[in-house]
Amino acid sequence: MAEAILQxxxxxKSFGGVRATQNVCLEVLxxxxxxxxxxxxxxxxxxxxxxxxxxxxxxxQIIFKGRDITGAPAHQFSRAGLARSFQITSVxxxxxxxxxxxxxxxxxxxxxxxxxxxxxxxxxxxxPARTYLQQVGLADRADQLASAVSHGERRxxxxxxxxxxxPGLLLLDEPMAGMGQDESxxxxxxxxxxxxxxxxxxxxxxxxxxFALADTITVLVYGQVIASGPPDDIKxxxxxxxxxxxxxxx
Amino acid sequence: xxxxxxxxxxPPATTRRRLSWTGLFSLLIFLALxxxxxxxxxxxxxxxxxxxxxxxxxxxxxxxxxxxxxxxGLVSFGHAAYIGxxxxxxxxxxYHATYGGFDLIASYNGFVHLxxxxxxxxxxxxxxxxxxxxxxxxxxxxxxMAFGQMIFYAIVSLETYGGDDGLxxxxxxxxxLISLDNPLTLYTVCYTSLAIIVFLLYRLSNSRFGLTLQGxxxxxxxxxxIGVNTYHYQLIAFVISGVICGYAGFLLGNFTTxxxxxxxDWTRSGEIMFMVILxxxxxxxxxxxxxxxxxxxxxxxxxxxxxxxxxxxxxLIFSVLFLPGGIIGAVSRIGGKKGQRNG
Amino acid sequence: xxSSLLLIQLLNGLQLGILLFxxxxxxxxxxxxxDFVNLAHGSLYMLGAxxxxxxxxxxxxxxxxxxxxxxxxxxxxxxxxxIVVRHLYERNHLDHVLATFGLxxxxxxxxxxxxxxxxxxxxxxxxxxxxVELLTGVVVPTFRLLIIGTGLxxxxxxxxxxxxxxxxxxxxxxxxxxxxxGALGVDISTLFSGVFALGAALAGLAGMLVAPIAEASIGMxxxxxxxxxxxxxxxxxxxxxxxxxxxxxxxxxxxLGRSFLDDLFKLLMxxxxxxxxxxxxxxxxxxxxxxxxxxxxxxGLFPPLSR
Numbered sequence: 001m002a003e004a005i006l007q008x009x010x011x012x013k014s015f016g017g018v019r020a021t022q023n024v025c026l027e028v029l030x031x032x033x034x035x036x037x038x039x040x041x042x043x044x045x046x047x048x049x050x051x052x053x054x055x056x057x058x059x060x061q062i063i064f065k066g067r068d069i070t071g072a073p074a075h076q077f078s079r080a081g082l083a084r085s086f087q088i089t090s091v092x093x094x095x096x097x098x099x100x101x102x103x104x105x106x107x108x109x110x111x112x113x114x115x116x117x118x119x120x121x122x123x124x125x126x127x128p129a130r131t132y133l134q135q136v137g138l139a140d141r142a143d144q145l146a147s148a149v150s151h152g153e154r155r156x157x158x159x160x161x162x163x164x165x166x167p168g169l170l171l172l173d174e175p176m177a178g179m180g181q182d183e184s185x186x187x188x189x190x191x192x193x194x195x196x197x198x199x200x201x202x203x204x205x206x207x208x209x210x211f212a213l214a215d216t217i218t219v220l221v222y223g224q225v226i227a228s229g230p231p232d233d234i235k236x237x238x239x240x241x242x243x244x245x246x247x248x249x250x
Numbered sequence: 251x252x253x254x255x256x257x258x259x260x261p262p263a264t265t266r267r268r269l270s271w272t273g274l275f276s277l278l279i280f281l282a283l284x285x286x287x288x289x290x291x292x293x294x295x296x297x298x299x300x301x302x303x304x305x306x307x308x309x310x311x312x313x314x315x316x317x318x319x320x321x322x323g324l325v326s327f328g329h330a331a332y333i334g335x336x337x338x339x340x341x342x343x344x345y346h347a348t349y350g351g352f353d354l355i356a357s358y359n360g361f362v363h364l365x366x367x368x369x370x371x372x373x374x375x376x377x378x379x380x381x382x383x384x385x386x387x388x389x390x391x392x393x394x395m396a397f398g399q400m401i402f403y404a405i406v407s408l409e410t411y412g413g414d415d416g417l418x419x420x421x422x423x424x425x426x427l428i429s430l431d432n433p434l435t436l437y438t439v440c441y442t443s444l445a446i447i448v449f450l451l452y453r454l455s456n457s458r459f460g461l462t463l464q465g466x467x468x469x470x471x472x473x474x475x476i477g478v479n480t481y482h483y484q485l486i487a488f489v490i491s492g493v494i495c496g497y498a499g500f501l502l503g504n505f506t507t508x509x510x511x512x513x514x515d516w517t518r519s520g521e522i523m524f525m526v527i528l529x530x531x532x533x534x535x536x537x538x539x540x541x542x543x544x545x546x547x548x549x550x551x552x553x554x555x556x557x558x559x560x561x562x563x564x565x566l567i568f569s570v571l572f573l574p575g576g577i578i579g580a581v582s583r584i585g586g587k588k589g590q591r592n593g
Numbered sequence: 594x595x596s597s598l599l600l601i602q603l604l605n606g607l608q609l610g611i612l613l614f615x616x617x618x619x620x621x622x623x624x625x626x627x628d629f630v631n632l633a634h635g636s637l638y639m640l641g642a643x644x645x646x647x648x649x650x651x652x653x654x655x656x657x658x659x660x661x662x663x664x665x666x667x668x669x670x671x672x673x674x675x676i677v678v679r680h681l682y683e684r685n686h687l688d689h690v691l692a693t694f695g696l697x698x699x700x701x702x703x704x705x706x707x708x709x710x711x712x713x714x715x716x717x718x719x720x721x722x723x724x725v726e727l728l729t730g731v732v733v734p735t736f737r738l739l740i741i742g743t744g745l746x747x748x749x750x751x752x753x754x755x756x757x758x759x760x761x762x763x764x765x766x767x768x769x770x771x772x773x774x775g776a777l778g779v780d781i782s783t784l785f786s787g788v789f790a791l792g793a794a795l796a797g798l799a800g801m802l803v804a805p806i807a808e809a810s811i812g813m814x815x816x817x818x819x820x821x822x823x824x825x826x827x828x829x830x831x832x833x834x835x836x837x838x839x840x841x842x843x844x845x846x847x848x849l850g851r852s853f854l855d856d857l858f859k860l861l862m863x864x865x866x867x868x869x870x871x872x873x874x875x876x877x878x879x880x881x882x883x884x885x886x887x888x889x890x891x892x893g894l895f896p897p898l899s900r
Binding site (some may be wrong): 404516527571 | 624630632677680681684686687688690691692694695696697698699701702703705706815819822823825826830869872873875876877880881883884887888891892893
């Protein structure tokens with residue numbers, strides 16, 4: 001039985017009077033792909049933001065690799081090995097794809113208080129960066145500006161940047177959002193290749209993708225976890241069907 | 251919300267193709283600055299040498315500001331304070347060496363002046379930067395402005411050093427082997443300094459540090475999400491930038507031999523910013539072009555009318571409205587290179 | 594230290610605070626609603642002072658001059674908004690700063706061209722030139738009370754504007770986006786021009802109130818604008834309430850610092866040292882206060898909710 005790489009205990013966050021996450025408990029096992037689903041406004045993005053350190057929770061605990069990292073600043077979450085992609089694509093648009101990845105590699109490679117050597121000619125950064133680009137199928141785009149590539153490619157770039165920080169756990173916030181059919185299936189391929197090699201916590205609306213990829217699914221409704229388990233259990237869970245899948249049932 | 255980062259025309263981080271023509275252009279500028287002033291001096295136009303000296307000193311300050319403004323994307327409006335601190339680091343020890351008192355620093359020794367200029371500007375940048383950098387956008391602009399003005403008022407209130415009326419430096423910084431009293435020597439020192447600083451910044455801008463700084467400008471949240479504490483990098487850049495301007499102040503004090511709070515006034519900060527933006531924060535030598543334009547305009551316009559600030563101000567407004575990206579941006583648009591971005 | 598002296602200095606501080614509030618109110622309006630940073634706000638203050646001064650000299654009546662100068666300053670603000678400022682809303686703050694810096698150079702030079710390099714001093718009308726004995730031993734000039742009264746009246750008007758109108762709703766929400774303004778169903782273009790003109794009039798009013806006690810001079814706005822910035826930074830940029838409280842705070846601290854700091858220092862150090870240190874420290878006092886506030890609260894004391 002695999003160990004839990006991420007353990008979330010009773011996480012709470014309110015905005016004004018609105019409770020975005022209520023006593024959320026979650027466990028991601030090492031190596032599994034864990035999907036987080038729920039209708040709009042269920043608090044998924046709020047949860048991911050807390051798990052990546054961008055939002056401090058009001059109460060509860062985030063334990064990653066056995067270490068309590070609740071309340072630490074964002075950059076330390078990343079240091080600890082939690083890497084996220086953003087729902088709205090967030091890359092360095094004025095840099096080339098290769099530079100984007102190289103920057104992420106560099107961020108993982110200790111401090112950057114190095115003022116002299118040209119980092120663009122540094123093989124310790126460039127080689128791994130090329131490998132990551134290759135992994136997401138963007139090797140031939142390496143020298144293009146991130147602002148010049150397609151939306152789907154930018155999302156792939158985000159995944160590669162997250163990978164470049166060699167995380168223990170990837171937090172992917174709707175990686176398929178706004179993608180066409182072809183781009184989605186490309187992304188599913190990429191994620192499937194990572195399956196088993198990386199622990200992934202995936203927030204996604206695309207149910208086909210979720211059921212194709214996930215080992216475990218957790219359902220969040222109104223900030224609360226209403227069910228968690230293997231895909232088949234979730235599919236047949238009455239409460240989930242009522243609260244969530246019911247809306248989509250044909 | 252409009253952000254203070256330079257989103258209108260961010261310098262592309264990879265400039266391999268552009269480097270060839272901007273590099274050539276920079277080389278031409280440096281060549282001209284190496285040849286013209288000595289020629290002017292020896293052909294009996296020492297006045298022109300003075301203009302060039304002032305130009306090069308302003309260029310150093312502008313290049314220094316550009317590190318935080320162009321590469322860091324942080325709009326600091328208080329950089330004249332560092333020039334003032336650097337200049338008073340020459341004036342104050344020299345004053346005490348002449349009139350006594352404050353034995354700790356009283357000296358004509360150039361190394362004392364230089365050391366003091368760099369130290370004081372570094373410390374001031376470190377303290378104010380630590381506070382300013384906790385804020386962003388318009389807060390950052392106004393706070394840097396306010397700290398700059400704080401130095402202004404502090405110096406105005408120091409009657410010992412002339413207060414409002416300023417202070418005359420009777421003896422320039424003394425160095426072994428060279429004498430800054432010789433205008434050509436002084437120019438050579440300024441020119442060499444500019445060349446060295448530009449080269450150092452060139453190395454820095456492509457180093458890991460430089461890329462981190464530019465990454466934070468491009469997308470700070472992303473930078474944090476890949477595990478970088480941007481604050482520390484920006485603070486160091488802020489200090490380096492302040493120290494360069496402090497050094498420019500040290501040179502300016504030795505050049506003008508008269509220093510006054512007027513050189514710290516926030517409108518001076520605005521002028522340096524004008525140089526950076528008009529020349530183009532998009533590449534390393536842009537601020538130098540901006541400084542050249544500033545000096546040329548100042549002399550051309552003030553020859554036509556004593557009210558030269560009026561056309562100058564109008565020009566500034568027009569350039570903001572119609573020349574985003576500065577002269578370099580305009581030239582590259584006309585040249586059709588990199589014409590359309592973010593399409 | 595006499596208590597009457599303290600009381601008089603408190604009133605002086607209050608007066609400075611009121612003037613700072615009139616200036617920061619305009620900045621808060623333009624920043625809060627249009628997300629626009631206006632360095633040239635101080636030039637409007639100068640413009641108000643000059644208009645009032647020359648109209649006083651021309652008409653012989655200070656009150657009449659103020660009544661004429663107020664709409665004129667508002668008109669100038671309106672024109673500036675139409676000609677320059679409105680083209681900058683879509684730009685970033687750096688462009689705002691640079692363009693309005695250019696505007697300062699233009700306006701200062703224009704004032705120089707019109708009114709000459711020297712300042713204009715104007716006499717107070719006799720009715721306002723008297724003194725009032727508030728308490729025994731506390732005699733204050735009537736005009737100072739008038740300044741304070743006018744300022745408080747303006748503050749009341751702004752309070753009503755902010756709390757009881759739709760424009761005020763925008764400020765309270767800290768909403769500087771067009772969709773929000775559009776959603777309220779107002780004509781954005783007119784609203785923005787009007788708000789800018791109102792801000793200009795408030796700054797001009799401050800200049801007019803200062804003209805009889807200081808004189809109208811070139812560059813007078815450039816000194817006070819930075820103190821105004823300190824006010825709105827401490828208050829929390831975009832917050833009217835913050836601007837009001839911070840303005841009074843800064844006015845009092847600056848005035849009291851200048852008058853009593855050397856006495857205070859003399860208790861702690863030699864007279865000679867105190868006489869050197871006190872002016873320097875009192876000149877920096879408000880900035881040090883700003884640094885202290887920011888170290889604890891980077892967004893100022895009363896930041897608007899959504900910023």
